[in-house]
Amino acid sequence: MEEIAFLVxxxxxxxxxxxxxxxxxxxxxxxxxxxxxxxxxxxxxxSANLAFAAFSRTFLDVGGQVFVFFVIxxxxxxxxxxxxxxxxxxxxxxxxxxxxxxxxxx
Amino acid sequence: xxxxxxxxxxxxxxxVVSAVGMLTSTNAVHAALFLVTNFVCIALFYLxxxxxxxxxxxxxxxxxxxxxxxxxxxxxxxxxxxSLRSTLRWHGPLAVxxxxxxxxxxxxxxxxxxxxxxLTSPLALxxxxxxxxxxxxxxxxxxxxxxLPFQMVGILLLVAMIGAVVLTREAKKPxxxxxxxxxxxxxx
Numbered sequence: 001m002e003e004i005a006f007l008v009x010x011x012x013x014x015x016x017x018x019x020x021x022x023x024x025x026x027x028x029x030x031x032x033x034x035x036x037x038x039x040x041x042x043x044x045x046x047s048a049n050l051a052f053a054a055f056s057r058t059f060l061d062v063g064g065q066v067f068v069f070f071v072i073x074x075x076x077x078x079x080x081x082x083x084x085x086x087x088x089x090x091x092x093x094x095x096x097x098x099x100x101x102x103x104x105x106x
Numbered sequence: 107x108x109x110x111x112x113x114x115x116x117x118x119x120x121x122v123v124s125a126v127g128m129l130t131s132t133n134a135v136h137a138a139l140f141l142v143t144n145f146v147c148i149a150l151f152y153l154x155x156x157x158x159x160x161x162x163x164x165x166x167x168x169x170x171x172x173x174x175x176x177x178x179x180x181x182x183x184x185x186x187x188x189s190l191r192s193t194l195r196w197h198g199p200l201a202v203x204x205x206x207x208x209x210x211x212x213x214x215x216x217x218x219x220x221x222x223x224x225l226t227s228p229l230a231l232x233x234x235x236x237x238x239x240x241x242x243x244x245x246x247x248x249x250x251x252x253x254l255p256f257q258m259v260g261i262l263l264l265v266a267m268i269g270a271v272v273l274t275r276e277a278k279k280p281x282x283x284x285x286x287x288x289x290x291x292x293x294x
Contacts (some may be wrong), residue, residue: 018212026146029201033188077266
């Protein structure tokens with residue numbers, strides 16, 4: 001267990017984190033379903049967490065891991081409020097397609 | 107190629123494939139399960155990065171709590187089937203171009219020698235003690251240097267909980283003062 005990925009350069013982790021982040025961005029841009037949109041945001045947060053953990057290991061600073069902890073907490077709060085919003089929107093409009101949400105249009 | 111590199115590449119492949127599966131699936135439940143796979147892969151990466159506490163938090167909070175919440179809402183709304191099509195035709199190609207540009211910029215940043223002067227060396231060069239990243243070490247930093255952010259995050263969770271309850275509460279019509287607007291049909 002101690003030797004799983006220690007021989008991998010940090011840049012590998014950063015590249016993987018960038019690719020996962022780009023997939024998350026593609027999800028936000030391409031999918032029109034509000035639940036899948038939230039899932040893509042979660043994917044982006046996770047890729048940022050991976051970069052935090054990789055840098056934390058590189059510079060041997062536990063602060064990076066503490067930040068991952070905070071990001072996970074904020075993500076939990078975000079998901080709770082976001083899913084509550086989705087449920088409320090579904091009850092009023094019978095749809096969670098974000099292209100059909102233009103009640104706030106000026 | 108060392109054993110650690112091979113293991114990293116296999117895990118990275120699983121993570122990227124499951125993320126793409128999440129992106130392209132037409133069933134919301136399948137998308138959620140793909141995302142669970144991705145989160146488990148990231149938890150394994152945390153184990154390899156001397157962060158066992160984070161790996162356990164990732165499993166319990168992300169795959170345990172958050173994704174179950176997602177699945178609950180998907181089942182509750184009966185919205186498992188989602189379409190891939192967008193109503194705007196130029197939307198898809200533009201998004202693909204933007205994402206490719208993002209990947210290009212990220213690659214330039216990752217490989218630029220000005221940015222990663224010491225990131226291309228293997229992690230083994232800096233030997234970590236076994237105490238690094240243990241729950242005890244993380245907890246000591248969390249409750250000393252980061253005590254105020256920790257309290258603020260607690261308040262944030264409380265606010266989010268109250269907000270979720272308020273948002274999903276059934277809207278009660280005011281019955282105290284029956285006025286003329288009460289007789290109007292409650293259109294939504």
